[in-house]
Amino acid sequence: MSGPLAQTPTTDEFIKGLWRDNPVFVQVLGMCPALAVSNTARNALAMGLATSFVLLMSNAVVSSLRHFIPKQVRIATYILVIATFVTVVDYAIQAVSLELHKALGAFISLIVVNCLILGRAEAFASKNGLGRSTMDALGMGLGFTVALFALGAVREMLGSGTFFGFPLFHENFQPWIVMILPSGGFFTLAGWLLVFNVRAQRRERAAALDEEALR
Amino acid sequence: MNGPPVAAGAPPSVWHMYRAMVGVGLGCAVLIVSVYQFTAPAIARNRAEALRAAIFHVLPDARSSRSFRVAPGDRFEAVEGEAPAGSRLVHAGYDEGGRLVGLAVEAEGMGYQDVIRVLYGYAFERDAVIGFQVLESRETPGLGDRIETDPAFLANFEHLDVSLDETGAAPLHPVESVKHGQKQHPWQVDGITGATISSVAIAAILRNSTAWWIPRIRRSLDDFREAP
Amino acid sequence: MSDTPLWSIFVNACLINNFVLAYFLGLCPFLGVSGKLATATRMGGAVTFVMLVSSVCAFGIQQLLTAIDAPYLRLISFIAVIASTVQLVEMFIKKVSPALFRALGIFLPLITTNCAILGLALFQTNKGYDFAQCLAYALGAGAGFTLALVLMAGLREKLELAEVPDVVQGTALSLVLAGILSIAFMGFAGLGG
Numbered sequence: 208m209s210g211p212l213a214q215t216p217t218t219d220e221f222i223k224g225l226w227r228d229n230p231v232f233v234q235v236l237g238m239c240p241a242l243a244v245s246n247t248a249r250n251a252l253a254m255g256l257a258t259s260f261v262l263l264m265s266n267a268v269v270s271s272l273r274h275f276i277p278k279q280v281r282i283a284t285y286i287l288v289i290a291t292f293v294t295v296v297d298y299a300i301q302a303v304s305l306e307l308h309k310a311l312g313a314f315i316s317l318i319v320v321n322c323l324i325l326g327r328a329e330a331f332a333s334k335n336g337l338g339r340s341t342m343d344a345l346g347m348g349l350g351f352t353v354a355l356f357a358l359g360a361v362r363e364m365l366g367s368g369t370f371f372g373f374p375l376f377h378e379n380f381q382p383w384i385v386m387i388l389p390s391g392g393f394f395t396l397a398g399w400l401l402v403f404n405v406r407a408q409r410r411e412r413a414a415a416l417d418e419e420a421l422r
Numbered sequence: 423m424n425g426p427p428v429a430a431g432a433p434p435s436v437w438h439m440y441r442a443m444v445g446v447g448l449g450c451a452v453l454i455v456s457v458y459q460f461t462a463p464a465i466a467r468n469r470a471e472a473l474r475a476a477i478f479h480v481l482p483d484a485r486s487s488r489s490f491r492v493a494p495g496d497r498f499e500a501v502e503g504e505a506p507a508g509s510r511l512v513h514a515g516y517d518e519g520g521r522l523v524g525l526a527v528e529a530e531g532m533g534y535q536d537v538i539r540v541l542y543g544y545a546f547e548r549d550a551v552i553g554f555q556v557l558e559s560r561e562t563p564g565l566g567d568r569i570e571t572d573p574a575f576l577a578n579f580e581h582l583d584v585s586l587d588e589t590g591a592a593p594l595h596p597v598e599s600v601k602h603g604q605k606q607h608p609w610q611v612d613g614i615t616g617a618t619i620s621s622v623a624i625a626a627i628l629r630n631s632t633a634w635w636i637p638r639i640r641r642s643l644d645d646f647r648e649a650p
Numbered sequence: 651m652s653d654t655p656l657w658s659i660f661v662n663a664c665l666i667n668n669f670v671l672a673y674f675l676g677l678c679p680f681l682g683v684s685g686k687l688a689t690a691t692r693m694g695g696a697v698t699f700v701m702l703v704s705s706v707c708a709f710g711i712q713q714l715l716t717a718i719d720a721p722y723l724r725l726i727s728f729i730a731v732i733a734s735t736v737q738l739v740e741m742f743i744k745k746v747s748p749a750l751f752r753a754l755g756i757f758l759p760l761i762t763t764n765c766a767i768l769g770l771a772l773f774q775t776n777k778g779y780d781f782a783q784c785l786a787y788a789l790g791a792g793a794g795f796t797l798a799l800v801l802m803a804g805l806r807e808k809l810e811l812a813e814v815p816d817v818v819q820g821t822a823l824s825l826v827l828a829g830i831l832s833i834a835f836m837g838f839a840g841l842g843g
Contacts, residue, residue, distance in 0.1 A: 235681075235821050236678075238674070238677045238678065238681075239674050239675055239676070239677050239678075239765040240674075240765075242674040242677070243673065243674040243675075272442075272446070275441075275442055275445070276442045276446070277438050277439050277442055279439060280439050280442055280443050283443065283733065284442060284443060284446045286729055286730075286733060287443075287446055287447060287450055287726065287730075288446060288450060290450075290725050290726045290729050291450035291453055291454055291726065293725060294454050294457070294722055294725050294726065295453065295454065295457045297725070298457055298458055298461040298465070298722070299457070299461060301461065301465045301468070302461040302464035302465050302468065303464075304468075305465075305468045305469065305472055306472075309558070313769060313772040313773060313776065316725050316768070316772050317675075317765050317768060317769060317772070319725060319729055319768070320729070320764065320765045320768050321765075322678060384562075384565070385833070388562070388832070388833075388836070389671060389672050389673075389674060389829075389832045390829040390830070390832040390833045390836075391829070392674065392829075393825045393826065393828045393829030393832060394825070394826065394829045396825050397818075397821075397822045397823075397825035397826045397829065400821055400822040400825065401817055401818060401822050404816075404817040404818075404822065405817050408816065408817060450726070454722050454723070454726075455722065457722075458722040532654065532658075534839055536662075536667060537777070562839075
């Protein structure tokens with residue numbers, strides 16, 4: 208059925224999605240929902256979890272059926288599977304909380320065109336066993352959720368002065384409104400990318416210096 | 423995994439392609455329909471509760487409600503369960519004794535950023551709008567969205583005069599908006615400084631909506647008398 | 651359903667609620683293709699065309715689904731139609747202008763995952779537009795997308811000559827540009843009035 212479930216490769220699949228290959232900050236995928244629903248921490252978290260669910264289920268299904276689906280029709284079937292799970296999530300959220308559904312709006316349905324999910328199905332799940340695909344999905348999903356949450360938390364704290372609805376600052380705090388507006392989304396993501404780039408650059412310089420030292 | 427693996431380089435048979443697509447398609451269809459059926463009662467319950475909460479908010483004395491739709495001849499007939507698509511709805515509120523206390527009307531119109539949907543409560547005995555709630559809005563946070571939170575603005579709708587003229591066909595004084603602090607008559611809406619367009623939009627929404635609904639409601643008031 | 655005049659819908663979709671700068675739809679092509687002005691214009695044209703066709707099909711599908719009372723099939727049918735339209739457009743462009751086909755490269759099939767197109771179909775369904783309003787909406791959305799893309803391309807071409815710190819170069823800089831453009835477009839609010 209699936210490849211060997213050796214311990215190290217599996218945990219590595221999980222970890223890489225969190226940091227090294229983080230979908231939003233490193234691969235820069237799935238940005239549309241990342242910016243659109245990250246105006247509060249709660250919405251960002253809900254969106255991240257919904258996307259992770261779809262990613263997990265579609266990776267699992269694609270991986271299980273990978274020998275059954277011929278190459279020519281694979282993209283069409285992947286999209287069919289992803290759209291199905293997105294529809295499932297859509298109705299599930301409506302049943303749990305209409306208010307959350309209204310907050311996330313059409314972006315729940317837009318999970319289906321999140322390049323991240325199709326990307327993982329194509330690049331990984333179609334070539335790997337169920338166990339590794341599941342781990343990959345969990346890692347990427349978690350990385351995506353963490354990234355979204357980072358955006359949402361910053362935007363909510365600066366833009367409304369609250370965190371999950373709880374006021375953080377004194378009444379006199381003037382919220383930085385631009386942060387909850389679309390522009391704030393762009394700026395915040397740019398800020399986080401900056402942080403990642405600086406780290407990457409420092410790591411490269413350190414590696415280069417090490418090489419110099421060794422010679 | 424089912425089926426023999428396809429040898430690399432060999433063209434897949436059409437049968438394999440059909441089998442994959444149809445098989446996956448059927449599986450997906452079954453899953454979607456099952457989830458839909460499974461969640462439908464919960465969703466309907468959520469919707470009804472949300473509507474009831476909004477109605478009770480704009481009609482403070484109401485304890486039960488019933489929805490009506492416009493029937494031919496501008497009469498109103500009760501709607502049980504799902505209303506037919508495209509019907510215009512109004513909701514009647516009744517107190518514990520089953521007496522009609524007022525009607526909640528949905529209205530919408532263009533705001534600063536996008537369409538705003540509101541629910542307002544009309545008390546026919548006082549000939550005025552007595553409650554107001556924003557259902558959906560995308561106004562600018564911190565500025566336009568003060569139409570939902572600003573207490574001075576919301577106080578406009580505790581008693582907004584919409585009485586009709588002698589013919590009963592149109593409001594005597596159409597709802598109008600005035601600059602903040604200049605409200606003199608009960609049919610005026612005091613605006614919000616810094617959110618002029620949004621507050622003017624609300625006044626326009628109410629003006630258009632009351633002009634259409636209030637004459638019809640008053641003409642056929644008896645249609646609403648029966649409590650559920 | 652709504653009585654909004656057609657020009658107002660067009661202006662709204664193009665300027666006030668610009669799909670890229672206000673709704674964050676279509677960001678992948680926006681950040682990927684907006685390097686060169688010529689490619690940007692053509693991408694905008696292709697997207698507008700796909701939007702128009704998808705909008706009409708989405709309207710038809712919605713009528714059909716309402717008639718058979720199967721709202722849960724909406725997402726799947728929309729995405730199927732969009733994928734097919736993009737496939738057709740790709741074949742058409744390949745035949746008519748191979749140079750353009752090569753220039754657009756990978757981004758053409760990526761229009762399928764362009765959230766802007768699916769977003770358009772979903773939004774117009776939610777708003778309950780009739781046929782003429784759908785067309786105005788699609789045209790406005792396409793025009794707005796093209797406008798944002800062209801503006802971005804112009805800015806980025808100019809910035810290639812400027813001195814920018816390495817850490818900001820690339821996507822981070824484009825995002826900052828997009829943020830500033832977004833603020834600028836906020837000035838259009840109230841235009842639809």
